Structures are given as structure tokens and as C-alpha cells.
Amino acid sequence: MSAILVPVCEEEAAGMIRAAAEGGRTLAISGGNTRIGFGRPVEADAVLRSAGISGIVAYDPAEMVMTARAGTPLGEIEEALLESGQMLSFDPIDHRAIMGTEGEPTIGGVFATNASGSRRLSAGAARDSLLGIRFVNGRGEAIRAGGRVMKNVTGLDLVKLLAGSQGTLGFLTEVTFRVLPRPQTEQTVIVSGLDDEAATRVMATAMGLPLEVSAAAHLPESVRGRFLGGHLPEGAATVLRLEGLSASVSVRAARLRELLGRHAPVSAIENEASAHLWRQIRDVAPYTDNTCRPVWRVSVAPSAGFQVVAALRQEAGIDVFYDWQGGLVWMRMEADPEADLLRRVIAHFGGGHATLMRASERMRQAIAPFEPLPDPVAVLTQRVRLSLDPFGVFARRIT
Template sequence: MTTFNPHAEGEIVEAVQWAVAEQAPVEIVGQGSKRDLGRPLQTEHTIMLSGYSGVTLYEPDELVLGARAGTPIAELEALLAANGQAFQFEPMDYGPLLGKLAGQGSLGGLLATNLCGPRSLKSGSARDHVLGVRVVSGRGELFKSGGRVVKNVTGYDLSKGMANSWGTLGIATEITFKVLPAPETETTLVIRGLADDEAGRAMAIAMGSSGEVASAAHLPINVAGRVLDGALNGEASTVLRLEGFAPSVADRVAMLKGLLASAGTIDTISGERSRKLWQEIRDVVPFADGTERPVWRVSMVPMEAYKLVASLRMGAAVDAYYDWQGGLVWLRMEGEPEAEAVRALVRKYGGGHATLVRAPTSIRAALPVFEPQPASLAALSKRLKQQFDPSGILNPGRMVAGV
């Protein structure tokens, strides 16, 4: 068993070239916070990137930040916050959900898993903000894609192709991101007591208005008590986040209160408490219970999500809450993962993607963790893997068995 701990880009290249020469599959690890995501690997060798860390470029006036792959996200977010800036896509932290400490994720893992948060409705995910990347392919070759400017017209952007590749195509050694000013003011409207279907309609009205809602989520009664240290009093809570300059936020709050007056009692949460609420929604804190009970991340048609949950509850014990206006459903199963039932219902209610993000190792080894691809797309993915990693040495089988 060999563990590489590179501190220079050339050492990463050498480690991959050794793996190619030896035909020895390797696991790619940053800080290890997402190591239990995806299918379990059976590799004897590891390339640990935690020692390859540090900011390589930061120009606040140009809204550009670059860093090495092993750099902790928490370190970068602190740097940005000190300059009144942020990653606009607010990358989630999987650590607590997977039984690990918060704040341990790395920049390389952020891109590889294409992280995002509740603001994704307006701001997209990591792939929408990456400007450039340096990558060591599975051939042991170093290449660069993209640049350090917002406008890039060089053709197909491989820097975006690295997003959501889960370390199976190459090792991103250095990544450059677009950053943006952090919102000056944040206020969250809390509508009390709505059923899941009523919440879906209220969120649709809010998102379709001129209120410029940045995030919309619904926490059913059995989830609402697990955020903000119980401050929501265990009442079903539909939450709408507004951001921007204080006068604009105040005007939009008043407008939305009038627009949604018939929905029920509406409270407001502001400042740090609002930020804490959305961080807990983002990081799935309601289900970060120290267990391995199966947790699904389901992306689907927003107005159909409550139907999926209701149908599941007819045959299984399931807890759920809704982000992205209902387009992202977090499900915690009390027993078996119910993979076939979950995916059949996703297809029934408009289609989407269901990813098993937490489960015991034996279950993750036996089930398709990621949404199975149609044959044509699966063939394309296999050809892409062949181009970047013909020997199949980088995180083999992490996403799909045998690929």
C-alpha cells in the first residue's frame, strides 16, 4: 500500500505516472470530508492532496480567486469574507451529514462534486463560476483549461467538464473561480403552518414575483424543529430569503408580505440568524444525526416534489424537506434505501435525478448510488473516461461499477 502526499504539482504528476506504469488504481483524496460519498473504492494506493494547499491568486477588484486543490474551503471563505466577498454559489459542507467535522472540505473536492447551496436557483453551482483549472489526467499529463477572466471564448471549456467528475477524469491541481460581493443585507420571511402542497404554491408565487427571492425552501413540521436550535417552534415553515441593499430588501419584504398575506402568519428573521438558517438547510443539518440511515438527494420538478414524498410515505417511513423551491428534496429513510421506489416515483412525477448520499458501505457497494444514465449518455461517459484515464486508475468505480 502506497500513500502519496505531494506538496508540489510535479509530485502529483509523478504519482500518477507511477500509477499508470504499475497499473495500480489510486484513490484521490483532498481533506477527506466527502470520502464516503459515491460507491466505495477498493484501491490499495492513495494520493492525498491535503498538503498541496494555499492561495495562488486573489485580486478582489477583479473578483478572481485561485488556489491549490488541497486548500480548505473554510480558509478561502474566511479570506473572502474579510474582503466583503463570497462564493456566490455557497458550496455545501457534506461533513456533518457524513459524521465528520464541519469545515473540512477542500477546493478540489468542491469542483469535483460540483457543490452548491440554496442560492443555486439564482446563482448556479461551482461549474458556473469556475474560470480555469490545471489538471493532471489519468495519462499522467498536465494540461490547463480556461483562464482567469470572466469572458472565455476558447471553445469547449474543460474546466467545467471537471465539475461533477468525482475525481474519475483527472486531478485538478489548481483552480480559479469567479467571486462576487457578499450581500449587504439578508432577511428571511417565514410563513407558518403550510402543508407541503400549499408551500409549493406559495414558493412559486414568490419566485414568480418581482421580489427577487434568492432562495426558497419548505421545512415540514417534523424538520422545522431541528434548525436554529428549535427557534421555529416545530411549526411547518416555508422560508424565503431576500438579499441586497437594505432599502431594497425592506421594500421587497413588504411587497411579499402583502402578496402572500392569505397564506398565513408571516414572521421575519434577519442578519446572522438568517444566515445560520440557510447554512443549516444547505448542509442538511436536520438529518446530520450521527447515523448511517439512508439519505437521498433528489432533483426534480418543483411542483411535483410533494407528490413524490406523499407516495413514498404510503410504503416506507421517510422524513423530507424541500430546497430550491421544491426542486431539491432531501429524504431520510428510516429503514432500507428503497432505491427502486424512489427512482420509479421520480420518473413518474416528471423525471429528475436521485443520488444516495449516505448509506452503509455495503449498501453503497450494492446499489447504483448515482442516477443510472441512459445508454447513449453512459456510452459517452465511458468514452470520456477512456480519453482522460485510459488505464482506469483514478477513483475507479466511484460513480459507476467498472468505469
């Protein structure tokens, strides 16, 4: 078992990274250890965890900006925001159930993996909220990039590069990010009985209306019973969330039900029931089955999602549901990952990205769990890595 290093400050972390660089050793980066099993299996000399570098550094609700050390538990962040009636706009996914892991997610891990939930459709991804960072590169040098306001663009490219880099470019020690007011209420309109293609059209229609739909998902009949304890209406469920002031949500939801109810049965759920449903969608509840059956996260154009699924079903056993207006397809394979087939079909329907979120270690070792980069992008990526980590200290799960 690899040694576990838990520095308590940025300076200590920098010293550990310098020692690893000088000794030719590799480090696997970890926050709360909730995403073990994601990406390729790695063999590192030690695990460098950010959990000891914790605490909220600055938070002014009036500015709607928070700065926190990277190892701060996500729950602590959300509790502080809740007290001020605010929230993380991108609603980060909690990977523990689908990955079968324990521990506590950290705010640094959220941004290092760009973990974004259903509200990404309307509010952007995690990286879109990230304003500034502090991190230690592979030389053991502490670097600051970005600032507390979006118009301060100094180092903004480094901010974007580190977000979603999976700990392969640097060790995050501090993050500064925007937050938003928490909606007063929410309501989810449910359109029942649509097939995947019809649901895609309905979601596109709803998102095109001036009704501020904040999330749109489609739950086919095969998964519908695994949400809300099976208490959704009969038939496939196309779900559309509206949030905001109570009076506004009520008016907008009534208008949406009127427009969509002309062609299919329509119902609605509110507040905690609605919030619970969207947590289940965000956290991929149908596939939290304590197995290693392969689960893919497929990102394509919203109009292409159902076409990709239809083509795959001709050749492989799959179970799916859709988020992000049909553009995010959560896909569980009944046997092998079928990576080549999946990526060939995605390319045929306009391209996108397929990320293997869960599989056995053997499968993760045998195939590319992340979408292979085009040659020009791969060359540029390698140059960035050599610049930030010239000694290859940070173990790479994504190649």
C-alpha cells in the same frame, strides 16, 4: 489500509500518477477527506490527496476572480473573500456533519463534487462559477483548461467535465473561479402552517415576483423543530430569503410579507439568525444524527417534489424537507434505501436524479448510489474516461 500519497506540487502529483499507470495500480482521489462514505466503496492501491498542493495563487477583488491551488482549505478561501467583502456565490454545502467525517473541505473538493448550497437557485451551481482549471490526467500529463474570464471559452468543455466528476477523470491541482460581493444584510420571510403542496405554490409565486428572492425552502412540521433550536414559529415553515442593501431588503421583505400574509401567518428573521437557518438548510441539519440511515439527495422539477414525496409515503417510511423552491428534496429513509422504488416514482413524475448521500457500506455496495445514465450518455461518458484515463488509474465511485 491503502497508502496515502500527499504531493506538494503538480509535478510531483503527475509523477505519482505516471508511476501508478505504469505499475497497473489504482488511486482514489481525495481532498480534505470530508466525503468518505460517499458513492460506492472503492478498493484502491493508494489514496492521492491534494491537501499538500495549497495556497491562493491570485486574487484581485476588483476583478472578482480568484485562482487557488486545489488543496487550499475552503475556510482559507472564505476568510480571504470576507476581508474584501466578497463570497462564493454558490454557498457550498459542508458535508462533514451529515457524513460524520472530520478534516477540512478543500476548494478542489468543492468543485470536484459540484457542492452547491441554497443559493444555487438564484446564483447557479459551483460549476457555473468555475472559469479555469489545471489537472493531471490518467497518463500523468498536466493539462490547463479555461481561463480567468468567462468569455475565454478555450477548453471550457473540460472545465465543465471535471466539475462534479468526483475525481474519476483527473486530479485537480488548481482552480480559477468567479466570486460575488457579499450582501450587506439579509432577511428571511417565514410563512407558517402550509402543507407541502401549498408551500410549493407559495414558493413559485414568490420566485415569480420582482423581489429578487435568493433562496426558497420548505420545512415540514416533522423537521421544523430541528432548525434554529426549535425556535421557528409553530407549524411547517416555508422560508424565503432576501439579500442586498439594507434599505432594499427592508422594502422587498415588507412587500413579500404583505402579499403572502393574506393566506397564512407570516413572520421574519434577520441577519445572523437568518444566516444560521440557511446554513442549517444547506448542511442538512435534520439528518446529522450520527447514524447510517439512508439519506438521498433528490433533484426534480420544483412542481414535482411534493408529488414524489406523497407517492413514496404510500410505500416507504421517509422524512423530508425541500430546498431550491421544492426541486431539491433531502430525504431520509427510515429503513432500506428503496432505490428502485424511489427512481421509479421519480421517472413517473417527469424524471430527475437521486443520489444516495449516506448509507452503510453494505447498502452502498449493493445499489447504484448515483442516478444510472441513459445508454447514449453512458457510452459517451466511457469514451471520455478512456480518453482522460486510458489505464484506469482513478478509482470510480460513481459506477
